[in-house]
Amino acid sequence: MKKTQNLLHPHTYRFIDQSNMGPTFSALQSFAIDDALAISVGEHKSPTTARLWVHHNTIVLGIPDARLPYIAEAIAYLKEEEYQVVVRNSGGLAVVLDEGVLNLSLIFPDAKEVNIHDGYEAMVEFINHLFADLTDQIEAYEITQSYCPGTYDLSIGGKKFAGISQRRVKRGSAVQIYLDVSGSGAERAALLKNFYKVGLNNEPTRFQYPTIDPSVMASLNELLGANLTVENVRNRILYQLNDWSDQIIANSLEGEEIDNFTKRFEQMIVRNKKALEQINE
Template identity: 55%
Template sequence: MEGLLRQHEWRIIDQSAVGLHFQALQSFGTDDTLCASVGAGKAPATARTWVHHNTVVLGIQDTRLPFLQEGIQFLTSQGYQPIVRNSGGLAVVLDEGVLNISLIFPEVEKGIDINRGYDVMWQLIQQMFADFSQPIEAREIVGSYCPGSYDLSIGGKKFAGISQRRLKRGVAVQIYLCVTGSGSKRAELVSGFYELAKKEMETKFVYPEVIPAVMASLSELFGVEMTISDVMLRLLKQLKTNSDYLYAGQLNEFELSLFPGYYQRVVDRNEKIAEMVNLKG
């Protein structure tokens, strides 16, 4: 586990302050591009940080909900843009109080097994907040949105979820961290989406029954007003500790040539959702 976080070189691509014009679809296209590039040895291990304005990221399973269109219309009526991601999991909320971190590694000879990818992110988050006494646990928090065995929580309240994306010998481990704002309010939004998109219909896939009380932000849990910038500084400090060389970068020429293709794939996958949003109008 230490071997993965410890890299000779860490490149950081910080897109946490790009603003409203940076769409979540671009983010998923960027991570796929970085997977292909790092996997091909065209770039070092890379950490990318990103923040998006009111977006609900749906998983592939969410697109199979029986009354999906009603759920989509609810989200747009609340001022949120729904999109579908290409990594696993279910609906999550992104807004200006949520910091996303992607760690992109090359698949080494023996490969990086799924749990090892999750563990390295858990380890990083523990190190980032080691000055607080509360232990950060990794276990499924029942009643949270997008529940999984690596939900990160403090005192039984979830503040982060981790997913993975594997492509072209590259591995992206992605986390959303609820830094500020109300975790339960975000959960209420997702709960409302499922209530309308599923109703009482029996489905093969089990969708979560969201309980807002089990979700919180780091500011709420630590009792300290944290900002995205505060958490960015903590991240940079840990990446510096875990490398000989940390530098800020952007997409290189090879990556810029790959990006349009990967971005288009994400856009194509989202056509169905876009049609539903347009039908509303």
């Protein structure tokens, strides 16, 4: 608990809001931005950072997804459904991003001294406080029949509304969460259920892909009977950062961070292109 308190209550928070960048803002850019910030925060050239981001009709695939036996057909299905597809260069499985999904990255320093689970626990604690006025029923455990299931899935009454991942770069760590704020969690899950159905086509695989049950996923609005928007949650986050620190600074990437972003972004474009080219061969 002490470690999560230290992580979540720095003297200064840096706040970067990219939740309203529009449909041309690529998920690959987001991953590169978080890498650049993790380097900067890890070197104590930037304070602990909270970054908000939204992407429009995007499916982010994990490396195992790219190995589905009929992945080319599965991607064609997603494109027919008017989703763009990117492959991230890390673990995890496919997730759905759209205008009703808010992503939050908390970027912490001293990754080598902080247990990886402390990063996850810090995000769980942050979200519990964020919605404490609406519910005390948020639980963190794996929802096995959700998409991208993981130990730190967040759910209410057995229905998942958020998933957490963590990426460590040098001495910084970016703990990332997607929050299904509005819309239908079941519809998002049904999209990926069909994706895996097409991608597997009844062929056995050594890797165990999730057997998705759309009924175990929902948005916060569906679970709480609320009328939250991405902007509402953005404001909640900003208020909480203000309560948990002495000051907030708001500035975008600068100086060396831009160089690191450019380098990471170019690397991700090349890797993503190679992954998709191999799929289409």
